[in-house]
Amino acid sequence: MAKKQQEKSQQTMQELMASAIELFGSNGFIQTSVAEITEHAGYAKGSFYRHWNSKDELFLIIVEQKLKRYRAKRNGKVDKAKNLEEAMHAIWDFLESIINDKNWSSIFLEFTVYSAKSETLRKLMNKSVYRLSNEIFAELVHNHMETDFPPEKIGALNTALFEGYLIHRSLGTQVLSLPDVRAAAIALALRNGAKQG
Amino acid sequence: MAKKQQEKSQQTMQELMASAIELFGSNGFIQTSVAEITEHAGYAKGSFYRHWNSKDELFLIIVEQKLKRYRAKRNGKVDKAKNLEEAMHAIWDFLESIINDKNWSSIFLEFTVYSAKSETLRKLMNKSVYRLSNEIFAELVHNHMETDFPPEKIGALNTALFEGYLIHRSLGTQVLSLPDVRAAAIALALRNGAKQG
DNA sequence: CCATAAAAGTGACCGGAGGTCATTTTTAGA
DNA sequence: TCTAAAAATGACCTCCGGTCACTTTTATGG
Numbered sequence A, B: 001m002a003k004k005q006q007e008k009s010q011q012t013m014q015e016l017m018a019s020a021i022e023l024f025g026s027n028g029f030i031q032t033s034v035a036e037i038t039e040h041a042g043y044a045k046g047s048f049y050r051h052w053n054s055k056d057e058l059f060l061i062i063v064e065q066k067l068k069r070y071r072a073k074r075n076g077k078v079d080k081a082k083n084l085e086e087a088m089h090a091i092w093d094f095l096e097s098i099i100n101d102k103n104w105s106s107i108f109l110e111f112t113v114y115s116a117k118s119e120t121l122r123k124l125m126n127k128s129v130y131r132l133s134n135e136i137f138a139e140l141v142h143n144h145m146e147t148d149f150p151p152e153k154i155g156a157l158n159t160a161l162f163e164g165y166l167i168h169r170s171l172g173t174q175v176l177s178l179p180d181v182r183a184a185a186i187a188l189a190l191r192n193g194a195k196q197g
Numbered sequence C: 001c002c003a004t005a006a007a008a009g010t011g012a013c014c015g016g017a018g019g020t021c022a023t024t025t026t027t028a029g030a
Numbered sequence D: 001t002c003t004a005a006a007a008a009t010g011a012c013c014t015c016c017g018g019t020c021a022c023t024t025t026t027a028t029g030g
Helices: A004-027 A034-041 A045-051 A055-074 A084-099 A104-115 A119-125 A134-144 A151-170 A178-193 B004-027 B034-041 B055-074 B084-099 B104-115 B119-125 B134-144 B151-170 B178-193
Strands: none
Touching (some): A004 A034, A004 A055, A034 A045, A055 A084, A055 A104, A084 A134, A084 A151, A084 A178, A104 A119, A104 B104, A104 B151, A134 A151, A134 A178, A151 B104, A151 B151, A151 B178, A178 B151, A178 B178, B004 B034, B004 B055, B055 B084, B104 B151, B151 B178
């Protein structure tokens, strides 16, 4: 039993992370304090910092983990697409699954905007493990491109429309529905990436 | 000279507001503290709260004022538009003028997302004096509509694309240029609001 | 089985935030 | 010059993220 202490530490870490996911999920990133996270898990505040260097760091780990899971569900579906429109629908199924994960989409939005104020955080947030990636998007659709419009621009426009819709949603504005935005995004992608016919 | 004290109070208020606009403009909403605002204007922290109840309140007043000015410049230009495309271009001239106002567009974005966490603030932010308004947009373009697609949806999609681009921009991502987004937004509007042909 | 060292856990403390309010300073007018 | 009201002050409150000297628990060699 040489590993018992490490196991205990691992379990504490898991408990703290579970507590964090729960509280972030209900109250958001900024509204959730480190003291709340530890208290809710039954530990003292100082314990948090034995496992992560900052609240930001833990949040990034959670983002990475969540994004990985969303993408795992997506994998395969996009490959089966026979044209750009089908690929876009597969991508929007994926985006819709993010929106359906409680209010995490608003929390990602909150953190994304929050991250823009710190240079180091901003750089991190441009990596694909933490964010919708224009490069990954380009990979997913480039087989279906029928024009020389840069596929990563299609991806960036798609992300812009999606995240703009998240703002719309987080303010409680009800003018747009998810199908509205999906239709708009796909139309936009087809306009730039498919031959007119 | 019965008004001298009131005049002094007004001037203090103006000085504090000017200080706030300067500091918000360079450092953003959250990064700028009330103490910094008052110190930079040569007053003590307590003076701030003789004029506004909170940092939020002052910021909303600044937003209202700025939005009013942007719109004043826009007025007339949209009226001269002969079709939906020209109207959209006039609207994007207006949006571009917001983007060209130092880094205020990112600061509006910051505050918009920040406001979503407070119910009262969120309700306020849905008012047209504080935000790009789908109703105002609908008014501006409804004369040029050739379909029965709801004009306020065109407005909301346009705003989503614009604000999504602000996120793109605030993260320093350089995939999209302003003309890219303008072209996409106008294409989207024409697709939904103009007869195909 | 105990002594000890290492690991896990604690919570008082720090600086700085938004906001409050009793107190001081300035001003207007009789 | 005196006084009452208005303007300005800054110590103080609570809470935040983060630190760290300290206590408690645990593993292990003699």
